[in-house]
Amino acid sequence: MKTLNLIPVLLFIFLSTGCVTEFVPEISESENVLVVEGLITDQPEANRVRITLSLPLSNLSDPLPVTSAIVTVKDDLGNIHELREKEPGNYYTNPARFRGEPGRKYFLLIESYMGTYVSSWMEMVPVPPIDSVWYEKEFVKLNQLGKVVEGCQIYLDTHDPMNYARFFRWNYSETWIFTLPYDVPNRVCWITEKSNRIFLTNTSYLAESAVKRMPVRKIATETDDRLKELYSIQVNQYSLNEEEFLYWEKIRKISDKTGGLYDVVPMTIQGNMKNINDPDELVLGFFSVSALSSQRKFIRDYFAGQKDLYTGCPFATVPISSPIRYLGELYWVIIMNYDEMTKTYTDQLRCADCTTRGTTVKPDFWPED
Amino acid sequence: MRFLFFAGLILLSFSGHSQDSVRVYPVTWEYRNQSFGEFVREAEAVHDIRFFFVEEWFAGRLLGNYGDPVSVSLVLDNYLSGSGIYYLITPRGDIILTKGYMVRLPETRDAEESKFLPREVLTEIKGDEKIATSMFIDVGNPADRNKPGNATISGWVRMDNTGEPIAGVTVFNQQLSVGAVTNAYGFYSISMPRGSYSLQYSFIGMREKKLNVNLYGDGEIDMEMSSVLIPLKEAIISAQRNATMQRFEVGLEKISVVNLKLLPTSLGESDIIKSVLFVTGVKVVGEGSAGFNVRGGSADQNLILLYGAPLYNPNHFFGFFSAVNTDIIRDVTLYKGGIPARYGGRVSSVLDIVPKDGNRKEFAGNAGISPVTAHLMIEAPVIEDKCSFIVTGRSTYSNWIFRRIDNPWLNSSMAFFYDIAGRLSYDLSKNDKLEFSSYFSNDAFRLNSDTLYRYDNTILSLRWKHFFSNRFFAQLAANTSRYDYTISSDRVLQEGFKIAHNVRSSGFKADFNWYPAGRSEMNFGTELVYYSIRPGDYLPSNDSSMVNPFLIQKENALETALWFDQKIQVSSFLSVSAGLRFSSFFALGPADVMQYDPSRPRELSTITDTISFLQNRIIKSYAGPEFRVSMNFILADNSSFKINYNRTRQYLHLLTNTTAVSPTDTWKLSDYYLKPQIGDQIALGYYRMLYRNSIETSAEIYYKRISNMLDYKGGAKLVLNGNIETEIINVRGRAYGAELSVRSTEGRLRWSAGYTYSRILIRSVTEFNDELINSGKWFPASFDKPHDVSATLNYLFSRRFSFSASYTYSTGRPVTFPAGVYQTGGITVPYYSERNKYRIPDYSRLDLSMKISGNLKTNKIAHPHWTISVYNILGRANVYSVYFREENDQIKGYKLSIFAQAIPSVTYSFDF
Known part of the structure; x- marks a missing residue:
């Protein structure tokens, strides 16, 4: 569904007389708001808590890390585990000594130069496995030539027979392989992308905690080549307690930017961290405690209307002996035809080197052909 | 309806006739059983007089036998008696009939010009207070003057040039400091003890009007007002002053x-x-x-x-x-x-x-x-x-x-x-x-x-x-x-x-x-x-x-x-x-x-x-x-x-x-x-x-x-x-x-x-x-x-x-x-x-x-x-x-x- 913006309308009407200029608000608010991004899972891996400062508007730089803090996780049995700062602002658990346990409650304590911050008690709710990740071909439209264009809709099913898990969050990581049509050194690459949307469900008002046909990802093959060869999606399923569910629900609301920021009533989302000495201080981010289950799905299928991103590579063919100026800077050879003693070159690096988009390092989960 | 009298058309000038007395117009024709209309035509033909009235008032009733010889005023006295219609004969020979109220000529004749209007369009006086105070209008029957209780004047206020009603006009009695405001349809109604008063009609942007009334009983006064912006000739007005004072509402x-x-x-x-x-x-x-x-x-x-x-x-x-x-x-x-x-x-x-x-x-x-x-x-x-x-x-x-x-x-x-x-x-x-x-x-x-x-x-x-x-x-x-x-x-x-x-x-x-x-x-x-x-x-x-x-x-x-x-x-x-x-x-x-x-x-x-x-x-x-x-x-x-x-x-x-x-x-x-x-x-x-x-x-x-x-x-x-x-x-x-x-x-x-x-x-x-x-x-x-x-x-x-x-x-x-x-x-x-x-x-x-x-x-x-x-x-x-x-x-x-x-x-x- 479309959301409508009034701003262009107003712009239009007063095109001739009005004016729009950039505006940088003068904000008296402290710019150093603490941001905590932490996740403790039940997996045998190092869990990270990242502590940074928020960024002012229109600043693309990396956020300033809060270093040298003492970060500890405590559970309801009195166990204490201190995290270690491996990179500035990034504090990790030691998987050998700490692993989250469903049913336990945890809280996070941060002692830093900014102050002492503590999270509320977070219960780790057990999570059921994902029943299946599956897909359907979808008719999208007829293209200009009257040919069918198909898309791919990926769904997820899950259920908790114990009805413990009532609040779910998912994210995913997609990986796909692509091959350049030319015999160049960096020809086969993999791309991995993480989801940038929030997927949530609440089953607490259902008799049974079951999720069916949860749409996870929709791929438009007309503009996208990720389904051309082999595609893989790993879906992570997190169980949430209610407090965390409500937090992500709000984040989802303001990040579903179908319109623009000005369409939404402004909201600052307070997480579960507080300054011990100043409970009114704004602390952003969330300390998540979730059990995790994952499933990976591979898709190798033909979708009508699949786009080939490399049909449009511009090129020129010259005798094999002719020198090419700026070779390796502006031009790259993509075909060496020794039968006809010609070579073909292009002025687009993406057609000559797949590492412009991905990496030649094959992921370890990737099947051997 | 026969309107013989129009605002602005007839301006009675008193200056030249200030000492004249009203003449007697004898009735020399056979008036008995004439309709009032026939009587008026005959009288206007014989004498240099003109009648101003609304024909509907007299539909059907014939004149009776009022004796012989008679004068126009005697016929009118008899014919109009008990009908609530009053008449006035001016020195110039205009005979004005009014219903529900009586018009009386001023005692002091310092007026330069003035006009009377029949009921539909009552008195407009040029905005000069001196003239206004010299005019008295009788409302109700003078015989009721000693009756106890209040009498009510009601009526419509309209624009003179378009006939549009005007809302919000203040009608103010200066002696009693009581007032009324016309409603959205230009209608007002004001009740006062019987007596003689000066009424003032005012509204922002309108020329203020003043009127003296002898209030004997209930009656109607319709008022026409003119916008001061249309003539632009003079800008001496004092509008609305009572409007703000009189209204009940704040804001x-x-x-x-x-x-x-x-x-x-x-x-x-x-x-x-x-x-x-x-x-x-x-x-x-x-x-x-x-x-x-x-x-x-x-x-x-x-x-x-x-x-x-x-x-x-x-x-x-x-x-x-x-x-x-x-x-x-x-x-x-x-x-x-x-x-x-x-x-x-x-x-x-x-x-x-x-x-x-x-x-x-x-x-x-x-x-x-x-x-x-x-x-x-x-x-x-x-x-x-x-x-x-x-x-x-x-x-x-x-x-x-x-x-x-x-x-x-x-x-x-x-x-x-x-x-x-x-x-x-x-x-x-x-x-x-x-x-x-x-x-x-x-x-x-x-x-x-x-x-x-x-x-x-x-x-x-x-x-x-x-x-x-x-x-x-x-x-x-x-x-x-x-x-x-x-x-x-x-x-x-x-x-x-x-x-x-x-x-x-x-x-x-x-x-x-x-x-x-x-x-x-x-x-x-x-x-x-x-x-x-x-x-x-x-x-x-x-x-x-x-x-x-x-x-x-x-x-x-x-x-x-x-x-x-x-x-x-x-x-x-x-x-x-x-x-x-x-x-x-x-x-x-x-x-x-x-x-x-x-x-x-x-x-x-x-x-x-x-x-x-x-x-x-x-x-x-x-x-x-x-x-x-x-x-x-x-x-x-x-x-x-x-x-x-x-x-x-x-x-x-x-x-x-x-x-x-x-x-x-x-x-x-x-x-x-x-x-x-x-x-x-x-x-x-x-x-x-x-x-x-x-x-x-x-x-x-x-x-x-x-x-x-x-x-x-x-x-x-x-x-x-x-x-x-x-x-x-x-x-x-x-x-x-x-x-x-x-x-x-x-x-x-x-x-x-x-x-x-x-x-x-x-x-x-x-x-x-x-x-x-x-x-x-x-x-x-x-x-x-x-x-x-x-x-x-x-x-x-x-x-x-x-x-x-x-x-x-x-x-x-x-x-x-x-x-x-x-x-x-x-x-x-x-x-x-x-x-x-x-x-x-x-x-x-x-x-x-x-x-x-x-x-x-x-x-x-x-x-x-x-x-x-x-x-x-x-x-x-x-x-x-x-x-x-x-x-x-x-x-x-x-x-x-x-x-x-x-x-x-x-x-x-x-x-x-």
């Missing part, structure tokens, strides 16, 4: 169209809503934004009445122009407080637009062209003095221009609006008046051939006024009003969609006015309104669209009200008006109502159940009394003090999360969850006339409390939301302020200046901490603009040339700024300052205009006028809004100025 503001047309215009259109903004206590969120805020009320808390029906979207072009063409407006009354009991349904104000009835005397009209629109108005009698019509139309021609501009973006765009309004009024008899009115408006925009916005208003209204007696009359009115908007896009045919919203209301109102003996006035009545709202439909816009229709269930409701209001003159210095309105509201099925877990905030995720209501079953009802009380203390001849309290209830709300009202905002009825908004206001006012009543000053303060106002949760989405209760937070409002104004409305130089201090603070009320806005503290609403200064100035250089200027300044409105961004869950999220913590820059604007009228020769067919105006002559780039959007993971702020430079315009129009 009543009357805007005459004549004054409105003198204000500078924006883009050449004189504008009713824009002129309301010069009233102290009235603010607008931003330049050219729809809606206005009265004393801290939100924009949906204003009841805008046109033809007695609510006008749901009073704007064209997203608020840059009012949807009502000023050509059709007779006057406008804004109630900021002291809202009479007959009005209800909105918390903050009532803006009653009273349209013209049409010229009852002659064909007239007006046409013109401005940079934006062309307009035409025609008014004419159908049956002279009985039935007339008026039709106005206005339309843009910007489409025509767009197609001629060499800009592909503009070529494929369109912007268009029109409005048409008309009224037919017909006096079925002296006691029955019927009016039929209709109004249509339409707006359409398409931006670069993408999205088409359309919206329409439709109003139909029928009203019947019936006079049971001169002290009791009723009006029955039925009306229907409808507002529709659609937004559609066919950019991608398969994705073509249409969003439609509409609100309809049909109302019936019975309103009774009774002026019992004594100094009181009573108003009572009942009103029924049926509402039907389509909150939002999302539909495919064409056959090949694959959009799935999505419809939000309709809302239906019935609102009813009963009211009673009484005004009592307690003593010569105190009058009291006390009223009660009892309103009730029934939300009606069919509807499915979601039930939410009461221990949690209402969210889609906390729905526990659904209750279905069948057609016309009551889903929820609300009812409550609304008290309206005013007191007026007259402190001295030139000052008064008023106090009032009123409560108002509102069952219809506008859902908007943009700061300014936009046409895509949707109306919402109170329902299972949404409670009515209730406002309580107490206001005090002090009024004083200075410099021989030429300068009017006022100071008012008020305090207002509003419960169940609407605000929205962070991240709320209001368009096409079927569970709007999950997004709404109840807020409580607290508004207070002071309004000071000074104005001079007389003479060549007219000016006004006003300062308003007003605050509106709101506080969220919810049991869930999570939903609190700004931690449940009081914070300014988005239309809180504490300081506001406005000034207007108008100078009439000559009858053909006038100059005017207006200035406004106001504090910038509050906004919420994103304070920064952070990452969570892989998403960049902004965080904000406290809601409405910051303000956009202050607003200031100066406009100038000049009006030049062509030759004013009366025999010319058309009278042309040129209006040259410059909007925002200082070229100040006032900030209209500040907004933020995400661009490449960055959040950028922009400020938008709508009129960043001076905008000149020229309007040409002519009257015919």
